[in-house]
Amino acid sequence: MENKFKKGLILGGILAVVAAVGLAKTKEGQYLTDELQNDLKVLVKHLKKNLHNSEDETKEGFHNLVDTIVEEYAKTKELTIEAKNALISELRGKWDEMEAEYVAEQDKK
Numbered sequence: 398m399e400n401k402f403k404k405g406l407i408l409g410g411i412l413a414v415v416a417a418v419g420l421a422k423t424k425e426g427q428y429l430t431d432e433l434q435n436d437l438k439v440l441v442k443h444l445k446k447n448l449h450n451s452e453d454e455t456k457e458g459f460h461n462l463v464d465t466i467v468e469e470y471a472k473t474k475e476l477t478i479e480a481k482n483a484l485i486s487e488l489r490g491k492w493d494e495m496e497a498e499y500v501a502e503q504d505k506k
Contacts, residue, residue, distance in 0.1 A: 433480055437487055440470060444488060448499060456492055463488045 443466055448454075451462060463485055471481040 433483060436470070436474065436476070436480075437484060440466060440484060440488060441491070443470075444491075445495065445498070448495060449502070454496070454499065456496075459492050459495070460489055 444463065447462055447466060448459065451458060453459075453461075467481055467485050467488065470476070470484075476484070
């Protein structure tokens with residue numbers, strides 16, 4: 398009995414992975430990826446604008462700003478939780494790039 402249960406779990410996991418890979422290769426899956434990339438570009442512009450107006454230039458402050466911006470955007474675009482989390486993760490990964498850009502801009506002033 399336990400052996401059948403384990404086999405069922407493994408088979409279910411494999412089927413889920415196959416389904417996810419299949420969706421990613423379909424036009425609909427590609428559209429979702431493209432749509433998220435477009436959302437990301439919009440959010441990066443919005444984040445840069447807000448970052449320059451922010452007084453908290455720390456990594457934690459940046460993460461809080463990312464969370465706030467994505468949360469507001471997700472409400473207007475009715476994004477899924479998975480899409481919202483993907484955008485947050487991607488934007489948080491841009492901390493070093495945006496910090497360097499912010500510092501360079503501050504040095505010009």
